Amino acid sequence: MQTKRSKLIRAPQRGVYDREQVHAILDEGLVCHIGFAAPAGRPVVIPTAYGRDGNLLYIHGAASSRMMRTLATGVDLSFCVTLIDGLVLARAAFHHSVNYRSVVLFGTAQLVEDLAQKERALALFTDHVVPGRSAEVRPSAPNEIKATTVLALRIDEGSAKVRTGPPKDDEADYALDVWAGVLPCGVSYGAPQADPLLRAGIALAPSVRDYRRPG
Amino acid sequence: MQTKRSKLIRAPQRGVYDREQVHAILDEGLVCHIGFAAPAGRPVVIPTAYGRDGNLLYIHGAASSRMMRTLATGVDLSFCVTLIDGLVLARAAFHHSVNYRSVVLFGTAQLVEDLAQKERALALFTDHVVPGRSAEVRPSAPNEIKATTVLALRIDEGSAKVRTGPPKDDEADYALDVWAGVLPCGVSYGAPQADPLLRAGIALAPSVRDYRRPG
Numbered sequence: 463m464q465t466k467r468s469k470l471i472r473a474p475q476r477g478v479y480d481r482e483q484v485h486a487i488l489d490e491g492l493v494c495h496i497g498f499a500a501p502a503g504r505p506v507v508i509p510t511a512y513g514r515d516g517n518l519l520y521i522h523g524a525a526s527s528r529m530m531r532t533l534a535t536g537v538d539l540s541f542c543v544t545l546i547d548g549l550v551l552a553r554a555a556f557h558h559s560v561n562y563r564s565v566v567l568f569g570t571a572q573l574v575e576d577l578a579q580k581e582r583a584l585a586l587f588t589d590h591v592v593p594g595r596s597a598e599v600r601p602s603a604p605n606e607i608k609a610t611t612v613l614a615l616r617i618d619e620g621s622a623k624v625r626t627g628p629p630k631d632d633e634a635d636y637a638l639d640v641w642a643g644v645l646p647c648g649v650s651y652g653a654p655q656a657d658p659l660l661r662a663g664i665a666l667a668p669s670v671r672d673y674r675r676p677g
Numbered sequence: 678m679q680t681k682r683s684k685l686i687r688a689p690q691r692g693v694y695d696r697e698q699v700h701a702i703l704d705e706g707l708v709c710h711i712g713f714a715a716p717a718g719r720p721v722v723i724p725t726a727y728g729r730d731g732n733l734l735y736i737h738g739a740a741s742s743r744m745m746r747t748l749a750t751g752v753d754l755s756f757c758v759t760l761i762d763g764l765v766l767a768r769a770a771f772h773h774s775v776n777y778r779s780v781v782l783f784g785t786a787q788l789v790e791d792l793a794q795k796e797r798a799l800a801l802f803t804d805h806v807v808p809g810r811s812a813e814v815r816p817s818a819p820n821e822i823k824a825t826t827v828l829a830l831r832i833d834e835g836s837a838k839v840r841t842g843p844p845k846d847d848e849a850d851y852a853l854d855v856w857a858g859v860l861p862c863g864v865s866y867g868a869p870q871a872d873p874l875l876r877a878g879i880a881l882a883p884s885v886r887d888y889r890r891p892g
Contacts, residue, residue, distance in 0.1 A: 463777075466821075467791060491766075492761055492862075493755055493774070493775065493777075494757060495712075495722050495724075495759070496709075496722070496802050497710075497711035497712030497713075497720040497721065497722035497755065498712075498720050499714065499720060504753040504755075504783065505712040505713050505714060505720055505753055505754060505755045506709070506712065506755050506781070506783075507722055507755040508710035508757070508781065508817070509757060509759040509777070509779050511775065516860060517840060539720060540712065540717040540719075540720045540721050540722040541722070542710055542722040542723070542724060543836065544708060544710070544724040545865070546707055546708060549707075549806055549807055551807060551810065551814075551882065551884075551885065552814070552815055552816070553814060554815040554821075555800070555803045555810075555811055555814050555815065555816055555817050556799075556817045556818070556821040556825075558802075558803050558807075558810070558814075560707070560708065562708075562724070565725050566721070566722060566723065568719065568721075571853065574830075584770060584771075585770070587773070588770045588773050590765055591764055591773065591775065592766060592773075592860070595766065595770075595773070595817065596770055598852055598855060598856075599766075599767070599768060599769060599770050599773075599855055600736065600768060600769040600770065600825075600853060600855070601770055602769070602770050602771045603764060603771070606769075606771040606781040611770075613810070619817060622733065626760060626765060628870070628872040628873060628874070629872055635815055636874060636876070637876075638813055638815060639876075639879060640815070640879070640882070641813075641875065641880065641881055641882035641885065642814060642871070642872040642875055643869055643870050643871040643872045643875065643885075644869070644870045644872075645807070645866055645869050645870075645885055645888060646866065646867035646868070646869075647864055647865065647866045647867065648864070648865065648867075649761070649809060649862055649863070649865075650863065650864075650865035651763070651860055651861065651862045652860070652861035652862065652863075653861070654856070654860050654861075655763075655843075655858050655859045655861060656856070656858040656860055657843040657844055657857040657858045657859075658842070658843060658854065659851060659857075661851070661854075661855055662858050663769075663857050664855070665850070665856065666856055667766070667855070667856035669766075670766065670856065670858075670860055670881055
């Protein structure tokens with residue numbers, strides 16, 4: 463998966479090319495950030511939802527959206543998912559860091575026109591954010607499917623970067639009276655808030671009751 | 678702060694141009710995603726740390742890093758911070774969404790060469806991730822400052838997008854036996870993990886003991 467462009471120039475010890483680890487990071491993330499050149503040529507970064515099916519990533523949006531229309535023309539894009547695992551507090555300001563796992567991919571998106579593949583992708587978007595949810599809800603109707611553009615990106619070129627573990631200070635600084643360590647962090651979920659318009663007597667959905675991210 | 682390029686074409690009801698809200702989102706975020714064209718012309722998105730000082734955003738990296746060297750040439754960039762506040766579960770797959778606050782900015786970065794400004798920016802990076810931390814640690818030494826490239830971006834062009842509240846379903850779907858609502862989410866912090874090499878008798882730093890994000 464490593465090409466000249468995606469090879470890590472800095473901090474190669476943080477580079478990871480293992481496909482399983484790339485998939486695990488992609489599956490745990492909630493949103494991605496996509497970068498591309500707008501029609502006028504200047505770069506844009508947009509956060510958006512996504513889903514993964516094997517070696518394919520799907521993104522979607524309103525058929526009228528500027529991003530979807532631009533990406534559908536096959537322009538180069540970069541796709542990034544970042545998970546923050548901890549704040550790394552060193553004894554020296556210079557050595558402060560963040561424990562993270564990120565994936566940066568490169569490629570071009572292809573329009574998904576096959577109806578069955580498009581329906582499968584739409585279910586994946588729902589299940590990516592809330593595993594099991596697509597089976598609980600009204601599936602997308604033909605007019606909704608038509609109003610949605612789905613694009614596919616192959617996971618072929620790119621890499622993961624991972625930092626874990628305690629701070630690394632300069633030898634002399636270990637003598638300082640400064641607390642050092644890691645403040646772990648991650649995404650947590652609160653108590654579900656029922657829609658104020660929810661009809662009486664409807665139990666909390668299993669997908670929400672048993673909610674957890676993969677990984 | 679709205680220009681033709683940054684004007685929201687889709688979902689204008691989610692667009693926010695208020696500078697205070699933009700600043701609040703930037704202050705609460707831990708990392709940003711920066712998009713730019715690599716020297717070969719293709720887009721790259723990279724997650725990185727940042728700090729804010731009034732209407733200036735700072736980013737930094739090793740003087741030798743490819744991203745810093747490219748951005749320092751003044752190429753156009755896009756800067757994005759995204760906060761995820763909740764998963765929005767509708768009765769229809771089509772209406773699932775995410776509650777979020779995001780800022781997307783456009784501009785070019787300027788190299789910070791003034792030593793005092795550079796030192797101030799370096800303290801801001803530390804304090805952005807861990808408020809109050811810079812006063813607890815060894816400040817950066819001249820050789821560390823020299824090895825770090827600091828770039829500044831003016832918060833002039835761009836916008837915030839915000840989605841809040843319950844799902845919005847089609848009228849007919851409110852009759853369905855499907856639970857709908859919001860699963861709130863956010864970043865949470867675990868128990869601090871002392872560096873295994875921490876000398877005995879050093880108390881937890883106040884910045885960690887009292888840790889909280891702004892906002």
